[in-house]
Amino acid sequence: MEIVAYGVLVDEQPLLRAAFDTAFDGRHELRCLGLFLNRDTAPTAAGHEVVLSSVNDTLDAEVLRALAEGGTRMIAQRATGFNNIDLTAAKELGLTVARVSYYSPYSVAEFAWTLALAVNRRIVRAAHRTREFDFRLDGLMGRDLRGRTAGVVGTGKIGAAFAAIAHGFGMRLLGWDIAENPDCVALGMQYVEREQLLAEADLVSLHVPLLPATHHLLDAKTLGLMKDDAILINSSRGGLIDTGALLETLRAGRLSGVGLDVYEEEAGVFFLDKSLEVMTDERLARLMTFSNVLVTSHQAYFTQDAVSQIAETTVANVADYLTGRSSDNTLVAPPAP
Template sequence: MKVAFFNTKPYEQKSFEAQLDGSGHDFTFFEAKLDLDTAPLAKGFDAICSFVNDHLDQAILEKLNGFGINKVVLRCAGFNQIDLEAAKVLDFTICRVPAYSPEAVAEHSFALLLTLSRKTHKAFNRVRDNNFSLVGLTGFNIHQKTIGVIGTGAIGKAFIRIAMGFGCRILAYDLYPDQKMKDLGVSYLPLEDVLNQSDILSLHCPLTEDSFHMINKKALQKMKAGVTIINTSRGALINTKDAISGLKKGKIGFLGIDVYEQEENLFFQNLSEEILQDEQIARLMTFPNVLITGHQAFLTHEALSEIARVTLLNLDQIEAGMELDNQVKLG
């Protein structure tokens, strides 16, 4: 298949090129994001490969369809960026990479937590300035803390296993409780109870109509004062305005996020020479107890290799007319 690869980053191109020889697929890598202006680049291709911040709304899907393209391979797990109803009407086939490396994301979640709890990012900067004072660097133990995990899919499970190694009490909320997690000692509770009892809250659920802004003013009122919140899932799980209010009032003691609800025009770009226009993230960055990374939780060699492998497998199955292992259900 001839595949138009949009929103290309050097690390992605390298991982895909390492596996393309002998695959039978011909990739053309475009740096541009997929939008109405760049969609014509896909003319003459059999399929497109897109990322989580390429919006496949009705207008873009119709334009691609006009070029004779109705096959999309996503190199990500999430698919809330797609108009599924429009895709169904236009007879699109869409596949994703559902679990490229749960451990990569779970480990990054804990990296955020450990950095916030022991202030190693601040210590690093001090020592580079020959400042070896410990004043202001007092942290807190993770051992014996109660950690609430929202969503116990593959990433949530990987996070729980790490947390158990720290000697934590684990509470969880999921629409479909996992018996193996229960056997390990995880207590599944209603969401309100998880919010109320947790010292640390880690989000690992998909973004749906029900989970949109699930961490809001009302939810924060149910949490312990000084709660630590970690989000490596989807930015819009958190109402940023309410989180800022919670930080100002001390309700949120620490916030670590790898995702942000308005990240589309920020993340994956070098904006160091520009004036930051997003006032909410600029405000977040003024808090000393907030740590932000730019959607890098997935970024390990192992995860990139798996993303390339599964994406090529999806293309193989589409081309062969086989049953698709990773097809996104439309409509």
């Protein structure tokens, strides 16, 4: 059987193929495509029982229906998030859906800190200057993190890893979540209401999933609670922040730094080369104009360790499907025989 994978990145492909070959030993073939799965590309999946999707694929009811009509029976998402998949439609169509429920939390937590340190110490601006042999320090002043307050919004595995690094810097820890994480409490984290966290934190980092309850978790009202000189980091999901409200906050001269590895309208933009095109997304283009904003292209997870784990788990999900098993990764179980 040939299995097709969409949105496969250049550096991801050898790791995905290695995991595939190890698991199936030539019993199945893997076809890797760089294009993303959407209503225009769905016909290319015809005849493939198993499809490996990426987080930037569009798997709404229309696309899922096209896949099902083409013979697809199983979708294995190569990511933890699955807000791009209409699970209700998948169940109605008899499609099995699985995801990667766990991979290295350190990849994302460490990258979130990379963004935080870069915006705090103006690293991008400094690097651009020195490449032009401009060695002035004007406008490059940052702040010590030791003794300041880190607000961790979402204290699961990634949030806990972020908190551990903050603890290493000697920061006071505030947390907000539906349940307390004992590992974070052991670090000295104080769990507080979201409003208090936003008002007191010098650095706010988001580590919650995108759900209806967390969509635009940071809007005009909640952004207004933050300190004028606070740093905001989002390496989770773009929809957690109301981009329009963030732009208004930045226009008002508030927030000393913003690091974004995700963007709420990133589909069709991130992972692609748009350098020779006119950027039609005016809000994204406007974000890029602020010198205290750093935007990266959803790369927080992108370490050899994490991508290898994602590939291995994805292949295991496919093996489970082929043998009629389910696991904690299963989002929509196979229909009853």
